[in-house]
Amino acid sequence: MKKSKKIPSIALISALIFFLYLPLVIMAIFSFNDSTSLSVWEGFSFCWYADLIDNSSMIDAIKVSLSVGIIATFVSVVLGTMTAIGLSKNKKVVRSMLLQANNIPIMNPEIVTAVSLMIFFSFLGMEKGYTTLLLAHIAFCTPVVITNVYPKVKQLDPNLADAAMDLGASPFQALIKVIIPQIKPGIFTGALMSFTMSFDDFIISYFVTGNGVENISIVIYNMTKRTNPSVYALSTIVLVVVLCAVLIGTIVPMMVKKRRRLVRNEQNV
Amino acid sequence: MKHFKKLIGPYCFWLFVLTFVPMLLILFYACVEQGTAITTFSFTLDNFAKFFDPVFVAVLVRSFFIGIVTTVICLLIGYPVAYAITKFKESTQTILILLITFPTWINLLMRTYAWISLLSKKGIINSFLASLGLPVFDLLYTDFAVGIGMVYNFLPFMILPIYTVLSKMDHSLLEASNDLGASPMATFRKITLPLSFSGVLTGITMVFLPAISSFIIPKLLGGGQYTLIGSFIETQFITIGNWHFGSAISLILASLVILAMALMHRLEKYADSSVAGEDR
Numbered sequence: 001m002k003k004s005k006k007i008p009s010i011a012l013i014s015a016l017i018f019f020l021y022l023p024l025v026i027m028a029i030f031s032f033n034d035s036t037s038l039s040v041w042e043g044f045s046f047c048w049y050a051d052l053i054d055n056s057s058m059i060d061a062i063k064v065s066l067s068v069g070i071i072a073t074f075v076s077v078v079l080g081t082m083t084a085i086g087l088s089k090n091k092k093v094v095r096s097m098l099l100q101a102n103n104i105p106i107m108n109p110e111i112v113t114a115v116s117l118m119i120f121f122s123f124l125g126m127e128k129g130y131t132t133l134l135l136a137h138i139a140f141c142t143p144v145v146i147t148n149v150y151p152k153v154k155q156l157d158p159n160l161a162d163a164a165m166d167l168g169a170s171p172f173q174a175l176i177k178v179i180i181p182q183i184k185p186g187i188f189t190g191a192l193m194s195f196t197m198s199f200d201d202f203i204i205s206y207f208v209t210g211n212g213v214e215n216i217s218i219v220i221y222n223m224t225k226r227t228n229p230s231v232y233a234l235s236t237i238v239l240v241v242v243l244c245a246v247l248i249g250t251i252v253p254m255m256v257k258k259r260r261r262l263v264r265n266e267q268n269v
Numbered sequence: 270m271k272h273f274k275k276l277i278g279p280y281c282f283w284l285f286v287l288t289f290v291p292m293l294l295i296l297f298y299a300c301v302e303q304g305t306a307i308t309t310f311s312f313t314l315d316n317f318a319k320f321f322d323p324v325f326v327a328v329l330v331r332s333f334f335i336g337i338v339t340t341v342i343c344l345l346i347g348y349p350v351a352y353a354i355t356k357f358k359e360s361t362q363t364i365l366i367l368l369i370t371f372p373t374w375i376n377l378l379m380r381t382y383a384w385i386s387l388l389s390k391k392g393i394i395n396s397f398l399a400s401l402g403l404p405v406f407d408l409l410y411t412d413f414a415v416g417i418g419m420v421y422n423f424l425p426f427m428i429l430p431i432y433t434v435l436s437k438m439d440h441s442l443l444e445a446s447n448d449l450g451a452s453p454m455a456t457f458r459k460i461t462l463p464l465s466f467s468g469v470l471t472g473i474t475m476v477f478l479p480a481i482s483s484f485i486i487p488k489l490l491g492g493g494q495y496t497l498i499g500s501f502i503e504t505q506f507i508t509i510g511n512w513h514f515g516s517a518i519s520l521i522l523a524s525l526v527i528l529a530m531a532l533m534h535r536l537e538k539y540a541d542s543s544v545a546g547e548d549r
Contacts, residue, residue: 009353016350020372023383030386038385039392079280086276105288109482109526111499112519115506116291123294139287171272200376220378224489235379242374250367
């Protein structure tokens with residue numbers, strides 16, 4: 001492709017990136033603003049960061065978000081992987097029925113899932129709080145794990161587990177030592193998606209939690225009820241953390257790969 | 270191979286308890302008269318009838334309107350962007366996709382709240398316009414603000430699936446079309462577009478679904494007075510406490526969405542068969 005032909009593409013993508021990052025940059029700048037205004041600059045200050053540190057509900061919310069995210073991810077990975085493996089061994093009718101049923105929580109508008117769970121918990125007389133929050137998160141994470149793991153299981157040679165067992169492995173050993181390692185990439189993506197979804201979720205958490213149990217999204221939601229640059233300070237911190245995670249997670253492996261390729265080329269020469 | 274068959278048992282139970290029973294409860298609440306206890310309920314369709322009040326129909330229409338407009342704008346911006354990305358070197362593509370997905374890893378509430386600085390009356394956009402001597406607009410708490418918030422939040426979910434399909438496309442098809450004398454426009458229309466259809470449909474689903482039921486974007490950028498169906502359901506459950514009417518609306522929303530999805534699925538099958546037909 002000629003350079004001149006690329007100009008419209010470059011212009012389009014630059015405009016998009018400008019659009020995507022402008023609010024984030026503005027937010028980061030105004031998190032250091034020395035007034036409650038979100039749009040008029042009145043000098044540099046760390047006051048909103050200090051405000052955030054003083055806010056004890058913030059620390060609790062981070063703990064809740066992390067622990068719910070980790071436990072929900074763990075449970076849904078185990079449950080989802082089991083189901084995905086079991087599915088491939090079942091009859092076609094059972095398989096397609098379960099897969100379709102599994103689509104319901106994914107396709108249902110989030111708010112409908114949220115209110116249905118809220119009604120369900122109150123119907124059972126469960127007090128809204130940590131337990132209901134966790135159950136709801138497992139409920140929306142598991143289908144995602146299944147949709148990520150099942151295609152990998154389908155790609156497997158169906159005789160693999162049989163071969164392992166012919167060679168003397170117990171079904172459990174065949175599962176742990178033969179099947180699981182083969183579908184690891186699917187499990188990993190599923191786990192990553194579950195954790196991100198759980199950590200980010202607002203709508204469902206908002207409806208099913210109570211009694212002072214709040215995750216980060218709910219705390220932010222309560223903060224946005226009045227004009228509050230603390231939200232910007234918090235968002236800027238999140239921005240930096242995510243940025244570091246992305247840099248470590250993607251750029252570094254890319255650089256390592258590149259360097260390895262360079263080294264290999266040198267050796268070939 | 271029967272050893273692992275039973276592994277689906279726990280999830281079947283789980284799905285039944287945490288998906289089916291709650292949905293049945295919504296149905297139950299929607300069909301039951303308000304103010305009655307579980308033991309002494311009486312069936313009614315009043316909750317559904319109430320929805321046909323012009324005020325509520327207007328909310329539904331507006332939600333679908335905003336959802337459709339958002340989806341169309343995302344498609345109009347997203348498709349060319351996805352297409353443009355595929356024109357770059359593979360390593361550049363990876364970086365561009367990373368740049369586009371990065372904002373989605375930041376909480377939706379935070380991303381939305383960030384727009385307040387830009388859109389408010391004394392905000393950045395208005396100050397910029399004023400400095401150019403142009404008139405100042407009321408941007409925040411309008412349709413425009415809600416629309417921009419929606420497009421901003423959901424655009425990456427349109428670009429990604431389209432990009433995935435476009436980047437996996439068989440280039441020999443494009444070369445063949447070119448060799449056979451088709452113009453670039455004809456090649457695009459007859460090869461690229463039909464083959465990317467599945468990505469477009471995934472993108473539409475991923476944007477339309479959350480856009481139609483979102484209640485947080487209209488709340489933050491549309492102000493309190495701006496009611497879409499999501500905020501309407503929230504009000505019924507949290508503020509007013511009329512779970513029966515709230516359930517009826519949720520049920521209507523869910524059915525409409527399922528209907529839309531079924532329609533899309535049909536469309537996808539039809540598109541697939543027409544592409545397959547051209548191959549022959």
